[in-house]
Amino acid sequence: MDAVKAQKLTVGFEGGRYDILIGKGLLRELGGLLAPLRKNAPLAVVSDENVWAAHGETFASSVDSFDPVIVLPPGEGIKSLEGLSRLYGDFARRKLTRNGLVAAFGGGVIGDLAGFAAATWMRGVRIVQVPTTLLAQVDSSVGGKTAVNLPQGKNLAGAFHQPELTVIDPAVLDSLPERERRCGMAEVVKYGAIRSRSLFEALLEDGEPDLAGLIHTCCQIKAEIVARDERDFGERMLLNFGHTLGHAIEKSGGFETYRHGEAVAMGMVLAAEAGEAMGFTEPGTVNALRRALTAQGLETEYPGDLMSLFPLLSADKKSAGGGVQMVLLRRVGEAFTRHVAFEDLKRIF
C-alpha cells in the first residue's frame, strides 16, 4: 500500500504537545498510527451508528484486535449525563484500566462525550480523536475541550483534556450528508471572519473548495490560539464568534431544529449586526458575512422571535451583570471581545 501523504501540525499546551495529522486516506493507516500509543494497553473505541455503518469496515480492517466497538445512537441526545453514565458502564465492561486508551471515532458529539468520559474515567485516561465530520475536523477535535449538555444548558459540565493525537481523514467527508457539510462550513467561515481574510475570500469563490487545505488552515488557526490560551480565559474566547447567540438559538429549538453550525451561522450575522450598530464593526461586514454563508448554502436569518433568546442568553457561561461577553468583529479577519449589555442588544435587535 502506498503511504498516504499527510500534513502534520503540532499543538502545544501547558504540560505537553500533540500532533494533528491531516491526509486523505489516513483512516486506512490508523492501526499503525495508534500502535505506539496502544502497546499492551486496552483500547476502547467509541463511535455512532451512522459513522460506524459508513466507515466501520475501514476502521476495523486497519485497527486490529480490540474489544467490540461502542456504537452509540447518533444525535446530540447522547451528549448528556445519561450518555456519560452509559459510556462509563461500557468502559467498566471492557476493563479499561488507567493506562488504557480511548479512540473517539465520530463527529463533535462523540468527540465531546468520549473526551469527557476519558477525562474523568479513573480521573483521566488517554484519548485519540478521529473526527469524521467537517465540523469536528476543523473545530471540536482540536483544543481539548470536552463536555456534556445539562438540562440547564449546553456544555455546562466538562473538562479540558488534550488528546494524544488527532487523525483527520478528509476522505470520510465524502459520505457526509450535505447538511452536515454546511454546518462545518459555518465554522470555516468563522475562522476566516475572526483571523484570516484570505480564507474568508476563498469561500466566496465559485467551484469545489479544497477541503483538505481548508481544514489545515482552520486547524492551524485554532492550534495557534489554543497554544496561547488553553484554559479559555483570553484569546480563545475569539473562537466563540457567533456562539453566544448561536447556543441560545440551538437551545430555542430544543437542540433539534437547528444544528450547531446552522445556529452559529445565524449567531455570527447577529453579532456582526450588533457590532455595526454599536459602531465597532466596519460597515459592510454583515453583508460580506451573509454572502460567504449563503455561498455555503447556510441560512443567515434566525426565523424566530429574537426577544425569546434573552432568557436563554442569561443562562450562558459567559453571561454576568446584566449582559454577556461577546465576540465582535472589527472587520473581516479581525475580532475582539467585549461585554455587551442585554439592554443594548435588545435595542439593536
Added chain:
Amino acid sequence: MDAVKAQKLTVGFEGGRYDILIGKGLLRELGGLLAPLRKNAPLAVVSDENVWAAHGETFASSVDSFDPVIVLPPGEGIKSLEGLSRLYGDFARRKLTRNGLVAAFGGGVIGDLAGFAAATWMRGVRIVQVPTTLLAQVDSSVGGKTAVNLPQGKNLAGAFHQPELTVIDPAVLDSLPERERRCGMAEVVKYGAIRSRSLFEALLEDGEPDLAGLIHTCCQIKAEIVARDERDFGERMLLNFGHTLGHAIEKSGGFETYRHGEAVAMGMVLAAEAGEAMGFTEPGTVNALRRALTAQGLETEYPGDLMSLFPLLSADKKSAGGGVQMVLLRRVGEAFTRHVAFEDLKRIF
C-alpha cells in the same frame, strides 16, 4: 476577638500551590480567609444536613451574604452521578459563573462530590475545602483527588482538582460521632504505618491524643507525597495502603455495612498479613498494626468470606493481568508497591 493560632502548610503541585491552614477555632475566621478569593464572584457553599445542623450557625455568622447553602442528605449515596447532577442544578440556579467559588463544608463525601462538581462545572471553577471530619481533615481534603462512585465501583469517575485553600478547624471534631472519629484514626494509623514510626508509636500511648498535632503531621506527610506525584503514578500509590482490599470490603457491604476507615483498617491488616506471608514484611508488623488499630477502637478482622472479595478486587482501578498493584510494608514506617497475583493472595488468605 482574639486571633486564632493557625499552622500553615503549603502544598506544591504542577502549575501552582495552595495553603492548608490548621487551627482550633478557624471556622469563626473563615469569612476573612475567603474574602480575598471571593471578591465579587459568586460563592456556592455545599454541605450536608448533619454538618450544617452542628456548625451551620458558626459558618453563616463568619461568611456573610451568600446564596442559600446547598445542604445535601448525609451519607455516601449522594456521591453518585445523580448527586452530581443535582449539584449542577444547584450551581445553575445560583448562577455560578466561571469566576465563581465553591466551598465544600463537610466530610469526605461532600469534599469529593463538590470537588468533582467544581472540577467540571463550566470545565472548572475554584474550590475551597473546609473538611469537618477527622478522615477528611487528614486525608481526602488534601491532594486534589475528587470523584463520585459508579454502580461499577468506587471513585471510578473523577478528576484531579486542587483547592485554592484548605481550612481545617479541629474544634469541629468535638461534635463528631465516635464512629467517625475511629474512621479517621484508621487513616492516621496508615500515615504512621507507611511513613512515620514516631507517629505510629504515639498512637499506642494511653490518654487523649493531640488531634491538631496529629492532623498537622498527617497533612505534612500527604502534602510531601502529593507534591512529588500529583497524578498518582508513583509514590502517591503508597497512600493506598490498606485501600485496595479496603475498597473491596466496602463494596462487599454495599457501602453500608463498613465505613471507609473501618474497611481500610481491615484492609491494612490483610495487606500486612500478605506481606509477612510472602516474606516482604518484617515479622511482628501485623501484630503492631492490630495493637495500634485496636487502641483506636477499630476492628481488625474482616468478618466475611475473604474469597468473596476477589471478584470485587478485579474491578479495582489498580487491577491488571490477574493480579493487583498493592501497597506492602517493609516494616512500620516504610512502604512500597508491588503487583501481587490473585492466586498468591488466595493461597495466603
